[in-house]
Amino acid sequence: MTRETKGLRLTNTLTRAKEDFFPIDASNVRMYVCGPTVYDFAHIGNARPVIVFDVLYRLLRHLYGADHVTYVRNITDVDDKINARALRDFGDDIAAGKLTLNEAIRRVTEKTADQFHKDVKALGCLPPTFEPRATEFVLARPDGKTDMVSLIQSLIERGHAYEAAGEVLFDTASMPDYGQLSKRPLDEQQAGARVAVDTHKKNPQDFVLWKLSSPEEPGWDSPWGQEAWTAAGWTGKPKGRPGWHIECSAMSAAYLGEVFDIHGGGLDLIFPHHENEIAQSRCAHGTSVMANYWLHNGFLQVEGQKMSKSLGNFFTIHELLETENFGGREWSGEVLRLAMLMTHYREPIDFAVRKLEEAENTLRKWKRAADLAEGSAAVPDEVIAELCDDLSTYSAFQVLTQLAGEALEGDKAAAASLRGALEFLGFDVSAEVDKAAVDEAIAARLAFIRDKNWGEADRIRDELLARGVQLKDGKDPASGERITTWEVKR
Ligand SMILES: Nc1ncnc2c1ncn2[C@@H]1O[C@H](COP(=O)(O)OP(=O)(O)OP(=O)(O)O)[C@@H](O)[C@H]1O
Ligand SMILES: [Zn+2]
Numbered sequence: 001m002t003r004e005t006k007g008l009r010l011t012n013t014l015t016r017a018k019e020d021f022f023p024i025d026a027s028n029v030r031m032y033v034c035g036p037t038v039y040d041f042a043h044i045g046n047a048r049p050v051i052v053f054d055v056l057y058r059l060l061r062h063l064y065g066a067d068h069v070t071y072v073r074n075i076t077d078v079d080d081k082i083n084a085r086a087l088r089d090f091g092d093d094i095a096a097g098k099l100t101l102n103e104a105i106r107r108v109t110e111k112t113a114d115q116f117h118k119d120v121k122a123l124g125c126l127p128p129t130f131e132p133r134a135t136e137f138v139l140a141r142p143d144g145k146t147d148m149v150s151l152i153q154s155l156i157e158r159g160h161a162y163e164a165a166g167e168v169l170f171d172t173a174s175m176p177d178y179g180q181l182s183k184r185p186l187d188e189q190q191a192g193a194r195v196a197v198d199t200h201k202k203n204p205q206d207f208v209l210w211k212l213s214s215p216e217e218p219g220w221d222s223p224w225g226q227e228a229w230t231a232a233g234w235t236g237k238p239k240g241r242p243g244w245h246i247e248c249s250a251m252s253a254a255y256l257g258e259v260f261d262i263h264g265g266g267l268d269l270i271f272p273h274h275e276n277e278i279a280q281s282r283c284a285h286g287t288s289v290m291a292n293y294w295l296h297n298g299f300l301q302v303e304g305q306k307m308s309k310s311l312g313n314f315f316t317i318h319e320l321l322e323t324e325n326f327g328g329r330e331w332s333g334e335v336l337r338l339a340m341l342m343t344h345y346r347e348p349i350d351f352a353v354r355k356l357e358e359a360e361n362t363l364r365k366w367k368r369a370a371d372l373a374e375g376s377a378a379v380p381d382e383v384i385a386e387l388c389d390d391l392s393t394y395s396a397f398q399v400l401t402q403l404a405g406e407a408l409e410g411d412k413a414a415a416a417s418l419r420g421a422l423e424f425l426g427f428d429v430s431a432e433v434d435k436a437a438v439d440e441a442i443a444a445r446l447a448f449i450r451d452k453n454w455g456e457a458d459r460i461r462d463e464l465l466a467r468g469v470q471l472k473d474g475k476d477p478a479s480g481e482r483i484t485t486w487e488v489k490r
Contacts, residue, residue, distance in 0.1 A: 006063040007388045010262075011346060013270060013294040014181055018390055021293065023261050029060050029069045030260035032252040032291065034269055035131070037076040038112035039085040042119055043314035044336065044351065045266075045300040045307035051337055052297045052345040052391070053264050054125040058424060059387050062379070072255045073128040074248060075116075077109040077135050078241060083218060102218055109133075119317040122333030124426035130255050134247040137254060138220050145254035148242045149223060151284045152209045160283040165200040166212035166228025166238075172205045175279055181294060182271035207276050208243035215239070245276035252290075253281065263291035267298055268306070298348045300340070307351065327353035330435060334427050335360045341393040341425075362401070363427065369404035370422055370429050373415035379424035380417045396425075438469055442484045445471075449482070 008021040023029040033053045036042055042050075053073075060069045082105055087094065090104035099107075113133075137147050152168055155161035160174045172178045212228055213219030219239030222229075229238035252260065258281070265274065274294065281290040299306040302313045319325045321333055339359035343349045380403070386396040400421055407415035422429045441460050448457040461471055469486050476483045 007385070008059070008063060009388060009390055010293050010295060011390050012292075013296050014289075014292075019293070021261075023064070024259065024292070026064055027068050029064050029262075030256040031057065031060065031069070031071050031262040031264065032248070032256055032260060033071070033073045033128075033263075034248055034265040034273065035073040035075050036112075036116055037079050037081060038109045038116065039079065039082040040112065040309060041316040041318050042116050043307055043309065043316050044320060044340075045314065047119070047123060047317050047336065048300050048340055048345075048349070049264065049266050049297050050120050050125055051123055051340050053295075054123075054426060055341065055387070055391060055393065056262070056264070056295070057126060057128070058426065059384070059391070062384060062424070063388075070130070070256060071128040072130045072132065072252065074251045075109075075113055075131060075133045076244070076247060077105075077113070077133050078138070078218070078247070079244065082108055101216065105218055115318060119321070119333075122321055123317070124334050124337050124428065126426070132251045132254065134242070134251070137247065137250045138242055146250050147254075148246045148250045149210075149220075151246060151250050151253075151280065152242075153223070154284040155209065155280065158283060158286070160279075161209055162202065163224050164202075166225035166232075166240075167200070167208055168210040168224050169201060169206045170209055170276065170279060170283075172203055172207075172279065175283055178205075178279055179275060181278055182275050184271060207245065207272065209246050209280070210240050210242055213239045213241050217241070245273055246280055248273075248277045249280040249284070249290075252277075253285070258285040259287050259289055260291050262293045262295060264295040264297075267296045270294075270296055295345075297345045298343075300349045300351050302351055304350070327356065331356050331360075332435065335363060337426065338363055338397075342397065344394060345391055362397070364434070366400055366404050366418060366422060366427075367429060369407035369415055370419040371415075372407050372410075372412065373419045374412060375416055375419075376423060376429075377413070377416035377420040379420045383421045383424070396421075438464065438486055442471065442486065446482065446484065 003022050004026060005020045005022060009018050010021050011018045031053070033049060036046060050073075053071075057069065057071045083101070086101060086104035086108045089108060090099055093099040094101055094104055137145070139149055140147050152161060155170065156163070156168065159171075161168055161170050210222070210224055212222065212225040214232070215234055217239075219241050222238040222240030225238040225240055252263070263274065263277075278290045282288065301307060305311060305313060307314045315326050317336070320331050320336060322330060324330060335356055336359075339355045340349065342355070342359060349355070380399065382399045383396045386392045386399060389395070400418060403414045403418040403421070407418055419429050441464055445457045445460040448454075448460070464471060464486070469488060472485045472487070474483055474485065475481065
């Protein structure tokens, strides 16, 4: 086997070291990133892994060729939090027999997934190659792709899982190097097992692969738990649903094979989620690794604390882009993207309005400089070199700032390189519209119209048109007041 490096170095959580990246197969570099649980709008903390791994995806495509990288990011659409949300939002309809719980769940997950797609598009992220949904990988599939029930079956057959009280549990004692990723000593794992020490577990750190559903809960035909089902007084065949971790083991194997290159997610996923994914995948397939490189992004924090749904200290991506809830104004997706990437992905970010303002000013300057280009050049090697050093986005941005300086002094080649770099990094160089400035101009124009100063009003309209912004005048149907909307025309 030839081990060819393209200069990419990544910090690997498995070894806690920065390592040269060698793909298993340079003609198909494979990466899996844990995606959102779709019961609520994504907050800007959730946006961080999406943006960070989008940069890595773009870099891998640059190094190995766009057709030689497979990026899988799943959607978790089976979870008890989703069930709870469906009951909260559609409880009356379910009680009235208008919707089944499963239909209500589908409404919740589809609406949330649609919003997530809109959000990440606004953040300048490329869609992953595959975006599988967990519910489609529970039972054996006609196309033979790996599914959760078959994986659990293999784990039982290989002596790594056992059935108890209607559940199937992973037997952590059956894996001598369980805990290899998080490197938590065993006694700490036990103390950290927040779940009340369930008597049916052989060891407190054993985790659920499959659990019984009640007849009302969402569930699939279950190969396990008949006894517990009948004991609960329910008739017929048992129904069950997967635990959280098994879905990623199934979907990664389905698209990337038993061993693949990169697995990513936020720091909070190291334990227990990724540890347990590794245990399941390695023990089911009999392999010594699941993925060779494990990458974890640091937290986006508010006043020193992780932004999280449970703490309630969060702003959704949607809120930031479409409302004035954060800092009293709307922000563009690419300003958020840049603000996020100004900090190295492994470091914490303390999120504040000031960060967004700084990003906005920088982006404005870069774009003004890039506008001087007569075309677009390839992304400069210096930018790639910085990104190859464990995704040093901040250093890459210093190269962009230097190019911008040169471009503003009349260097056309620098302007073209800058434009190429911005395009590569996912910033939209073609449509620079400062929303706040447009709104201000429209308000000024309406004031001129009220004063019947048609000349000034037309001047503003033409000026905006020259910047690619076309105004449309109309009347508000309710109040009859004059309103102006706008769109970008190029
Ligand atoms: N504050 C944060 N900063 C960076 N990444 C985060 C942050 N919060 C969540 N993530 C990452 O976002 C992804 C999706 O997270 P997930 O759907 O598990 O919900 P969550 O937002 O972490 O839940 P909660 O906020 O209640 O802790 C994961 O990769 C996770 O590591
Ligand atoms: Zn996962």
